[in-house]
Amino acid sequence: MKALNIAATGMMAQETNVAVISHNIANMRTTGYKEMRADFQDLLYQTLRRQGSSTSESGTQVPAGVQIGSGVRIVSTPRMMSQGDPTATGKDTDVAIRGEGFFQVLMPDGRTAYTRDGSFEIDSTGTLVTEDGYTVQPAITIPQNASDITISNTGTVQAKVGNATTTTTLGQINLARFMNKTGLEAIGDNLFLETSSSGPAQTGNPGDEGYGTVLQNYLEASNVEAVSELSSLIEAQRAYEMNSRIIKAADEMSQTTANLS
Structure with missing residues (x-):
């Protein structure tokens, strides 16, 4: 199932995100350190029904279409160059x-x-x-x-x-x-x-x-804010857990389909 691969990309992206957050927290007392941030980008899409394609000879068109994404990736880890205290x-x-x-x-x-x-x-x-x-x-x-x-x-x-x-x-x-x-x-x-x-x-x-x-x-001083980093860490952890649940659910669905055949 596509969901297995999609959720796997989500888990890998959050692993990298947690690594960036942990690096920030580790450098909270590093002189002149500038906080890093993980930026995400969606991956390629499979188009099953293209937007604007014709649906009749009278010129009616598909308003939205059908596209299935293939997941997410970390696209960059820019530094926040704001002033430290x-x-x-x-x-x-x-x-x-x-x-x-x-x-x-x-x-x-x-x-x-x-x-x-x-x-x-x-x-x-x-x-x-x-x-x-x-x-x-x-x-x-x-x-x-x-x-x-x-x-x-x-x-x-x-x-x-x-x-x-x-x-x-x-x-x-x-x-x-x-x-x-x-x-x-x-x-x-x-x-x-x-x-x-x-x-x-x-x-x-x-x-x-x-x-x-x-x-x-x-x-x-470092411009890392402890409260912000801990909040980001909790969000990354929840996103990782949700992706792992998707993998479990997709696996159970695959097993059910296999038992029906």
Whole structure:
């Protein structure tokens, strides 16, 4: 029976849906994480009676027709790029983005990756790096004898060097933005890569037109909402159970038909 295959596609789609939901819940405390969503699409249809086909020589037509669908599939898992809440940390090298943009990170293989995770550190050479040791771009070096490090809302990094009473500008944090943020490829470690779907990176300073600002001593929290995810999980579970009941009912109907023959 067609119902067996249709219900099977529904169960497989809900399994993937639950995997997406569980990934969101697992990353509720991940800095800068963006919630994912499973989008569904119906599959091909078998047309048994086409809409608008003629039913008589006088020109009467079929108003609705008969079509039997073949199920469902997951068509995409887009990310919801809404703003996460800023969380105070009190750490001088922690930076949150408010608004549009991504930090730029130089990968060991020479590629540039992008992240909303501003939990930066200073390595043994004084370079501002991510928690995995990847250099923030453009590179910013902080002298060993620097104190009172400040990062302005526009990304200017300053500090007092040595016994100086005035601040010295050490570098400038830039942001990158994309025409299609959901087209970025996630590679783990809170990092994304540019793709043909995302379009090329457009860089600028925080506070420039179209770019967000940065906030020192803060990190951007995940935008996952626990209540929403639990609600989605319950819906997915119910949909899975209903599809499994369809399989059971279709199997019982097949057995009844076989016993009649």
